[in-house]
Amino acid sequence: MPELPEVETMRRSIAAAVGCRICDVVRPPSSLKSILITPRLDYLRRRVVGRRIASVSRLGKRIILELTDGQSVKKLSGGTRSSFLENKFPAGDAIVIEPRMSGLVLRFDPPDRKHLRLVFQLEGGELGQILFWDQRGLGVVRLLAAEELAERLGPQRLGPDALNITVTELQKRLSSTRRAIKVALLDQRLLAGIGNIYAAEILHFAGIHPAVPSDRLPTDAWPKLHQAMRSVLRRAIRHRGTTLSDGTYRVARRRKGNFQLHLRVYGRAGEQCRSCSQAQVLRIVQAQRSTYYCPVCQPMP
DNA sequence: ATTAATGTTCAGAA
């Protein structure tokens, strides 16, 4: 579930981890297959235990915990502003968490114990711990050395963050492919942070048909798309993201998102469009994923 | 009881 707004909500919930020392990293007992940790847990533990968290940031759908150097007294960046958003890569090593389909980064109160996959135990500050809970187990936790950061998170692998990209850059990057605009929006190498829910909502808000080839979008569509993207994502963050009917997505204290109440098209096939009331929302399949749109609000140009 | 679908990513094939 986690797309940019949900990951940003999770990031904010653990932002107080800045300055804390990691005293252990443990995998709770579970009969389920374990998530991917690279390198292996014992090595990760050896590398991170004793170090402090220098910053808690986000790029696209990933959460990044930058670590201080071994024992040297490095300045801690206290702000919430992420240098990764500017594609500047700090000197330190970093733990990168990818929640993928069902991962949650939480302070406490996971939905259940069974799917609790990893616990970072902290000291100093009131946080105490960071939990990684993941129902499906597709999530990934990586320790990246400072030299690997630009390579693994740089513009070749991950595009600019959707809340940071300029309209010029958006047009430049997305018009580089002939794939449908909906499919291009999901390509994290072009643009980081958009997933299946928000791609549908953003295109609906912008009045763009999801099947238009990305390199054939009319010129006047780019500013609309850029504005729609910012508007939808920022509103979703304000509502702490979208909790779908399965109810797994939540942040600390069992707190769920509210943006599902504001969805215009996602998951609403056959229902009346909430904007125009002229047509039913349609569902098509693109790149093996469901796309929802309103044929009246989003006509084929 | 199968089968399909679910918020994502990526290796390998076309």
Add this chain to the structure above:
DNA sequence: TTTCTGAACATTAA
């Protein structure tokens, strides 16, 4: 080179 397909996994609905 670019784009498409299937697999990784757990769970639920049809």
